[in-house]
Amino acid sequence: MKRNEFRTVRGYELLNQNKKQLTSAMEDYLEMIYRNIGQEGYMRINTLSELLNVKPSSATRMVQKLKELGLIRYEKYGIIFLSEEGKEYGKFLLERHNVVERFLKSLGIKENLLTETELVEHNISKNTVERINKLNRILEAHPEIISEFENFNSSTDG
Numbered sequence: 001m002k003r004n005e006f007r008t009v010r011g012y013e014l015l016n017q018n019k020k021q022l023t024s025a026m027e028d029y030l031e032m033i034y035r036n037i038g039q040e041g042y043m044r045i046n047t048l049s050e051l052l053n054v055k056p057s058s059a060t061r062m063v064q065k066l067k068e069l070g071l072i073r074y075e076k077y078g079i080i081f082l083s084e085e086g087k088e089y090g091k092f093l094l095e096r097h098n099v100v101e102r103f104l105k106s107l108g109i110k111e112n113l114l115t116e117t118e119l120v121e122h123n124i125s126k127n128t129v130e131r132i133n134k135l136n137r138i139l140e141a142h143p144e145i146i147s148e149f150e151n152f153n154s155s156t157d158g
């Protein structure tokens with residue numbers, strides 16, 4: 001690697017940046033909104049703030065930002081819908097979450113699976129997500145690879 005190929009984390013973020021420039025927090029909100037709309041058809045500000053353990057005022061502020069980016073429609077009564085673009089983005093975020101979670105599960109991560117997934121998911125490119133997804137499919141089709149990995153892992157432990 002050439003010297004000038006190194007970047008700060010922020011540099012990588014800028015490199016991977018979608019045209020929408022979502023922060024990790026915005027992605028968390030959008031993913032949660034997409035999740036809930038998939039189940040209930042809509043999302044309420046109050047439900048959103050409860051699910052993400054934030055104050056309703058913080059949720060309102062973030063929702064306003066997402067609205068400005070054209071990702072959600074938020075009119076009144078605290079009910080949120082997604083725009084077409086928001087749906088597309090939310091779908092990607094939920095899939096990315098699931099891909100990372102499935103992969104970490106294959107690695108045998110049980111404790112803090114959700115936290116680990118949350119930490120990893122925001123910082124990988126679309127290309128990496130796609131490759132992990134392919135690897136997941138191979139691993140799921142060939143459980144013997146996982147068994148071999150588990151055996152190797154326990155034989156080299158400690």
Ligand code: CA
Binds near residue numbers: 117118121
């Ligand atoms: Ca997530």
